[in-house]
Amino acid sequence: MSTFIARRLLWSIPTLLGVTMLTFLLIHIAPGGPALALAGQRATPAQIAAVTHALGLDRPLYVQYARWLGALLHGNLGFSYVQQSPVALLVAQRLPQTLLLMGSALLASVLLAVPLGVYQAYRRNTAFDRVASVFVFLSWSMPTFWFGTILIAIFAVTLRWFPVGGLQTIDTTAFDWPTRIAHLVMPAATLAIVSVAGWSRYIRGSMIEQLREDYTRTAVAKGLSTRRVLFRHTLRNALIPFITLLGATVPALFGGAIITEQIFAYPGMGQLFWQSAIDRDYPTLLGMTVLTGALVVLGNLFADVMYAVVDPRVRYD
Amino acid sequence: MLVRRRMRLPWIAATCMAWVALAVLACAAGPALFHISAAATNVADAYAAPSAAHWLGTDALGRDELARLLVGGRITLSVGAVAALVAMVIGTVYGATAGYYGGWLDTLLMRVVDVFLSVPTLFLLLFLAAMFHGNLVTLMIVIGATSWLGPARLVRGEVLTLKERLYVEAARSLGAGDGRIIFRHLVPNAAGTIITTTTFMVASAMLAETALSYLGIGVRAPMPSWGNLLSGAQSDIFAGAYWLILPPGLAILTTVCSFNFIGDWLRERQERALADP
Numbered sequence: 116m117s118t119f120i121a122r123r124l125l126w127s128i129p130t131l132l133g134v135t136m137l138t139f140l141l142i143h144i145a146p147g148g149p150a151l152a153l154a155g156q157r158a159t160p161a162q163i164a165a166v167t168h169a170l171g172l173d174r175p176l177y178v179q180y181a182r183w184l185g186a187l188l189h190g191n192l193g194f195s196y197v198q199q200s201p202v203a204l205l206v207a208q209r210l211p212q213t214l215l216l217m218g219s220a221l222l223a224s225v226l227l228a229v230p231l232g233v234y235q236a237y238r239r240n241t242a243f244d245r246v247a248s249v250f251v252f253l254s255w256s257m258p259t260f261w262f263g264t265i266l267i268a269i270f271a272v273t274l275r276w277f278p279v280g281g282l283q284t285i286d287t288t289a290f291d292w293p294t295r296i297a298h299l300v301m302p303a304a305t306l307a308i309v310s311v312a313g314w315s316r317y318i319r320g321s322m323i324e325q326l327r328e329d330y331t332r333t334a335v336a337k338g339l340s341t342r343r344v345l346f347r348h349t350l351r352n353a354l355i356p357f358i359t360l361l362g363a364t365v366p367a368l369f370g371g372a373i374i375t376e377q378i379f380a381y382p383g384m385g386q387l388f389w390q391s392a393i394d395r396d397y398p399t400l401l402g403m404t405v406l407t408g409a410l411v412v413l414g415n416l417f418a419d420v421m422y423a424v425v426d427p428r429v430r431y432d
Numbered sequence: 433m434l435v436r437r438r439m440r441l442p443w444i445a446a447t448c449m450a451w452v453a454l455a456v457l458a459c460a461a462g463p464a465l466f467h468i469s470a471a472a473t474n475v476a477d478a479y480a481a482p483s484a485a486h487w488l489g490t491d492a493l494g495r496d497e498l499a500r501l502l503v504g505g506r507i508t509l510s511v512g513a514v515a516a517l518v519a520m521v522i523g524t525v526y527g528a529t530a531g532y533y534g535g536w537l538d539t540l541l542m543r544v545v546d547v548f549l550s551v552p553t554l555f556l557l558l559f560l561a562a563m564f565h566g567n568l569v570t571l572m573i574v575i576g577a578t579s580w581l582g583p584a585r586l587v588r589g590e591v592l593t594l595k596e597r598l599y600v601e602a603a604r605s606l607g608a609g610d611g612r613i614i615f616r617h618l619v620p621n622a623a624g625t626i627i628t629t630t631t632f633m634v635a636s637a638m639l640a641e642t643a644l645s646y647l648g649i650g651v652r653a654p655m656p657s658w659g660n661l662l663s664g665a666q667s668d669i670f671a672g673a674y675w676l677i678l679p680p681g682l683a684i685l686t687t688v689c690s691f692n693f694i695g696d697w698l699r700e701r702q703e704r705a706l707a708d709p
Contacts, residue, residue: 129543130543130546130547130550133543133544133546133547134547134550134551137548137551138551141560249444252689252692252696253685253689255689255692256635256684256688256692257684257685258639258642258643258646258659258662258684258685260642260646260663260666261642261677261681261684264666264669363549366550366551366552366553369552369554370552370553370554370555371554373555373558373647374554374643374646377646377647389558389647392558392562392649393649395562403555404551404555407551407555408550408551411550411551411552412550
């Protein structure tokens, strides 16, 4: 197992290098450029040239890349010209918030999607299954921000159960946990809605497949209760491929966080990314993309390892 | 079974197809037939509630919401269709090349896909849309260019099994070149997968347009799209014009959902045809 993990870790290095190259190239083919963004729209060509030179943007691309990568390997994610702050600091302030949001959404999705998928599979092709399927498809097809707005209209404006949004400052340690959780419920629900839909659909399909297997028939024939067959026998097998899906959902959650954090003015990575894209704050975009890429690669690695742990049939050597 | 059993068209898939057809027809022909122009402003009539004159009410500038919805549908549906087409063309060529040639080229091409998949799609989309903001054609290309990864993987998988078939060997023995085998034999035989995936792609491209419009870098005002009508309606709520939030929202929801249902039905149909030829 440890050789497998080591090999997978080694394999992820070229992927990560690829991520850095991809981001770096994208930023440099873009029109405008950071010098223009920093010097301002009214800057004279001479001013822009001076800024370009000061930032080292007039050096060849591979030199810039090598310098940036070298700094990265020393733990330096870069310096944001726009925010006048190290990127690592900007990210460190916001990453915990986003991870908390993503974690809550992930937990909520699993708790909702698994029972729904199992029950739909158990009652497949009944009225319940059909109605639930329609709802699943509807929530899958809904613009996220629309769902968020509806939540705000109902639960914040009308019922006043939760705050509209806006954890005001990044320094959320200033708030106590009840406040933070109250600010978390609606964003997490908004972020979860798409994965609940996708996953329950997946669990349903995977359960139906497992329910057709011989071992299920055996379990039923030997007189086990329905509950025991469903949860002890079929669900365990149905969940195995689901682990890979969980790993693959990490990037989608990061993406979804951009929209969700925007709706609820939640101070996380998504908001920072959006602001940086609008400001053309390239070092921040670059640093965040690389960091997210690393988290995604780690997430997939973790899913692969879990897959091997959960399913004894999988052998990796 | 020698006689191919006729697949029944479930009512839900039929309804969805009818809805998509209706939406396309209404948005294509509607603006020409409808008597109110989508661009005509009338500030005296701003935020008018739905009435006989304005069936869906008017917006902040007194523009007729129904007229704007019909024109906006043209934009959103074309963004969905063109972006899906772009994604499918890139994905098919890429996936078929990787699957057909195999070996180191396949490994390299698929590693590149892994790299792209490690970056959240919305990051790339936001990034590119912010860079090339302002033009409808670039918006379509950007959405398409960020959604070809799934199709590429699916087409590759399909080509991997198809290339072992006898008709490929037959074509090769007749002297067909690689390009001819890929595009005349393999790709047409993968058409089922390609069509199914395209249906889902249209749905997700429409949602991408909506998301980008919400983030302020999608379709630019004054050009209406379902996405920017919906995101604009968010602020109209505070002006009391709550009726503006429903038409674009429902238009997106029902149309995207229809495409997803059709895709799901096509996929199920395909799987059943494979299991029971």
